[in-house]
Amino acid sequence: MTVESYDLIVAGCGIAGLSAAVSAAETGARVAVLERATPDERGGNTRWTEAFMRMKSEDEVSDDFEEHFMANSGFHLDPGLIQDTMRPHEDWPGILKALSFTDPEIIGTLAAEAGPTLSWLKSYGVTFSEMPSYLITQSTTRISPVGGGQALIDALAAAAEELGVTFYYETTARGLVTDPDTGQITGLRALSASQGPIHFNGCVVLACGGFEGNSEMQARYYGPAARYIRPVARGGYYNRGEGVQMALDAGAAPCGDFSEYHAEPIDPRSGESEAIVFNFPYGILVNQSGKRFVDEASDAVDAIYENIARIINRLPGGVAYVVTDAGLDDVPNWQRTVRSSEKPFEAATLDALAAQIGVPAAALADTVESFNAACGDGDFSPLELDGLATEGLDPPKSNWARPIARGPFRAWPISSANCFTFGGLRCDTAARVVDHDGRAIGGLYAAGETMGLYYGRYTGATSVLRGAVFGRIAGKDAVTHRNDTQRAAS
Numbered sequence: 001m002t003v004e005s006y007d008l009i010v011a012g013c014g015i016a017g018l019s020a021a022v023s024a025a026e027t028g029a030r031v032a033v034l035e036r037a038t039p040d041e042r043g044g045n046t047r048w049t050e051a052f053m054r055m056k057s058e059d060e061v062s063d064d065f066e067e068h069f070m071a072n073s074g075f076h077l078d079p080g081l082i083q084d085t086m087r088p089h090e091d092w093p094g095i096l097k098a099l100s101f102t103d104p105e106i107i108g109t110l111a112a113e114a115g116p117t118l119s120w121l122k123s124y125g126v127t128f129s130e131m132p133s134y135l136i137t138q139s140t141t142r143i144s145p146v147g148g149g150q151a152l153i154d155a156l157a158a159a160a161e162e163l164g165v166t167f168y169y170e171t172t173a174r175g176l177v178t179d180p181d182t183g184q185i186t187g188l189r190a191l192s193a194s195q196g197p198i199h200f201n202g203c204v205v206l207a208c209g210g211f212e213g214n215s216e217m218q219a220r221y222y223g224p225a226a227r228y229i230r231p232v233a234r235g236g237y238y239n240r241g242e243g244v245q246m247a248l249d250a251g252a253a254p255c256g257d258f259s260e261y262h263a264e265p266i267d268p269r270s271g272e273s274e275a276i277v278f279n280f281p282y283g284i285l286v287n288q289s290g291k292r293f294v295d296e297a298s299d300a301v302d303a304i305y306e307n308i309a310r311i312i313n314r315l316p317g318g319v320a321y322v323v324t325d326a327g328l329d330d331v332p333n334w335q336r337t338v339r340s341s342e343k344p345f346e347a348a349t350l351d352a353l354a355a356q357i358g359v360p361a362a363a364l365a366d367t368v369e370s371f372n373a374a375c376g377d378g379d380f381s382p383l384e385l386d387g388l389a390t391e392g393l394d395p396p397k398s399n400w401a402r403p404i405a406r407g408p409f410r411a412w413p414i415s416s417a418n419c420f421t422f423g424g425l426r427c428d429t430a431a432r433v434v435d436h437d438g439r440a441i442g443g444l445y446a447a448g449e450t451m452g453l454y455y456g457r458y459t460g461a462t463s464v465l466r467g468a469v470f471g472r473i474a475g476k477d478a479v480t481h482r483n484d485t486q487r488a489a490s
Contacts, residue, residue, distance in 0.1 A: 002192075005201040006032045006166070007482045008475065009188055011173040011243055013037070014044030014235070015051070015149070015464050016448025017207035018156035019117075019471030020478070022124070025163035029479045032200060033160065034171045034190055036208070036238045042169065043153035044209050045420060045449070048233035048273045050133060051149040052461035056141040058128050059115040064140055065459070066107055072456035073102035089429075097438025098253040098426055102455060109429040110462070113469045120472065121145070124155045134278050134336050137300040137383060142461045149464065168192060173208060173242055176250045176444070177201075184442030184485075185250070203443045203478040206433075207471055210421030210449040211241025212261065221258045221423060228318025232264050232417035233273035239420075243450045247425050251435045252444070256452025258423030262463070263309035267340035268319065268415040277412045278305060278337035282382065282400055283324035284371055285414070287315050290354065290363030292371065296322075297399040300385065301337075306458055313416035320414050321357050323368070326406040331382040344410040353409045372403035420463060424452030431474035443481060445474040 008024045010017045013035035025031045035042050054062045077099075084096050089105055118128060127146045135142075145151045161167075170193035177187040177199070187201040211217040213236050218226040231237050248254060266275045281297035285308070294311055298304055312320045328334055338344075347353040350368060354361035374393035380386060380402060390397045425433050425446045432440035448467035 001197045001199055002195055003199045003201070004032065006030045007202055008032070008205065008478050009034065009200045009202045010205045010207055011188065012044060012207035012209060012448065012450070013042045013157070013167070014046040014207065014209065014448055014467060015152050015156070016450070016467035016471035017205065018153065018160060019468045020205040020207055020445070020447055020475035021160045021165050022156050022163065023472040023475030024479050025160060025165050027476070027479050029482070031160075031165045032168060033165055034168045034173055036170065036172045039169050041234070042157065043149065043235060044238060045233060045235040046149040046464060046467065047153050048235045049149040049464060050131070050144050051152055051464040052133065052142045052144045053114070053118075053465045054140060054459065054461035055114060055143050058118050058143065061111045061114050062141045065111055068459045069102055069107045070104065072454070072459065074100065074455045077101055092438070094438035097428070098434055098436050100253070100255050100426065100452070102453060105429050106427070106453065110466060110469050113473070114465055117469045117472055121152065121155070121468065124159045126151060126155050132336070134276055134339065135302045136331075136333055136337060137281070137302070137385070139300040139303040140460070152464070168198070170194065171198070173206075173246070176204065176246050178250060182442065185444040203445070203482050205445040205447060205471070205474045205478060206243035206247060206425070206450045207447045207467070208243040208450060209236070209239030210424060211244060212239050212418040212421050213237040214240045217241045218418070222261070225313050225318060228313055229261070229416055229418045232266060232419045236418065236420070239449065243446070244424055247433055247444065247446065250441065250444070252433045252441060253426035253436045253438070254423060254452060255426035256422040256424045257455045260310070261421045262419040262454070262458045263306050263313065263416045264419050265305055265309040265312065265414045266417040267338075267342055267412055269342040269413060270340040272339055272341045275340045276338070277322060277340060277414050279324065279328065279334050279412070280308070280322040280414070282328055282331050282334065283322045284367070284397070284404060285320050285322055286359060286364060286367060287320055288317055288359055290359040290367055292367055292395060293320070295395045296397055297401070302460055309416040312414055318415055321359065321411045322414060323353070323364070323404060323409065323411045325404045325409050327402055328410065330380065338412065340412065344412050346408050346410045348407045348409070350409055353411055357411050357413065368404050371397070372405060375401045375403050420449045422452065422454040424450050427451045427470070430477040431470045432477065443485070445478055447471040447474045
């Protein structure tokens with residue numbers, strides 16, 4: 001077995017891992033990055049995303065940033081414990097520090113460090129802009145790096161290489177190494193395609209994603225409907241959950257909702273990464289029986305797509321169809337809302353469309369007739385909530401409700417894809433993984449998807465930001481921990 005020693009070993013080469021590696025290497029630390037993928041596919045989920053960030057400028061997070069997180073901080077939390085979050089963090093009881101909920105200290109740090117972290121990324125050549133996106137209606141403010149997540153990966157990987165970081169590609173972390181006397185993490189075991197088993201000595205940052213690429217873990221946590229879920233992008237297939245599992249096995253406390261994931265509605269026929277179908281607010285959604293099952297337009301699409309994708313996942317077969325008519329062409333730039341490589345089903349009549357998508361023609365006709373009869377009069381305003389709603393229909397349609405009456409009729413199938421998993425590891429504001437007593441596990445850090453954070457509705461456009469902020473924090477704090485440990489031993 002090969003033995004290698006570094007100040008810091010980072011498992012994962014997405015935004016979180018590279019941020020940790022670069023921030024540590026800036027101090028002169030010796031850093032290794034382990035990446036399951038090849039160099040051509042490095043970058044995890046970050047590589048494939050637009051990397052939207054919930055900010056109103058390069059310096060400030062959105063106005064609803066902390067409010068949205070706190071509204072989705074957990075379920076039926078004990079008010080007696082939550083009251084203790086008003087006290088200084090050092091005075092929190094251990095059970096609260098280890099509690100599985102969205103810690104306001106974490107959110108406060110994320111909000112405060114977002115601007116400085118973007119400035120840091122800009123120092124490595126990343127630029128930001130309010131880029132056009134598939135979200136033609138939005139409920140909050142967003143910016144993104146020019147070039148998306150790929151630009152982040154390219155910039156930070158180049159910086160890491162310039163700073164002397166060593167990359168181990170096609171290398172997978174397999175287990176943590178624990179000091180039996182102190183309980184601290186002193187390294188990890190890995191398996192390399194070219195070198196075989198490697199024992200790495202040093203502090204560890206787990207930034208190797210969630211478990212959206214692991215069907216067994218998804219079935220374990222999500223139940224039978226997991227069979228219909230696939231990663232939203234190619235990078236997600238590399239995320240097999242080892243980082244989360246090895247830390248839990250070492251006594252880490254969990255955090256984030258292990259029973260849910262960030263869902264996106266996609267065309268299951270398409271092999272495109274993030275083959276999103278976001279045009280459903282302008283049509284109707286039907287199940288395999290040809291029946292509507294949800295309000296397609298209760299809010300702007302960015303506020304509702306996740307919940308709708310989850311509902312679709314629980315339908316028989318895990319699939320639905322968005323049905324539109326010629327009126328879709330009244331929506332400016334609607335084509336941006338669909339990224340499927342496959343063309344829609346299209347027919348001159350509803351019966352012919354029903355035959356193509358395999359739903360009962362009579363049922364679809366009845367659904368459309370009932371929907372059309374419930375549509376009221378009013379002005380159609382496709383780029384803002386227009387209140388053009390149905391009357392007396394269950395479920396209702398709250399906006400953009402116009403009759404489905406003019407051919408050609410089009411339909412896209414929709415299934416639910418897993419953007420990333422919510423369940424991960426409980427960390428403190430220094431990105432240190434904590435145990436079930438709320439104490440930091442020495443030498444162990446987590447960032448990105450491996451750090452658990454989300455419950456209920458995903459606070460959109462914060463995942464990449466979370467990875468950058470806490471990856472950077474983890475790298476710096478790990479070097480400090482390593483130096484303190486070495487001084488104490490000398």
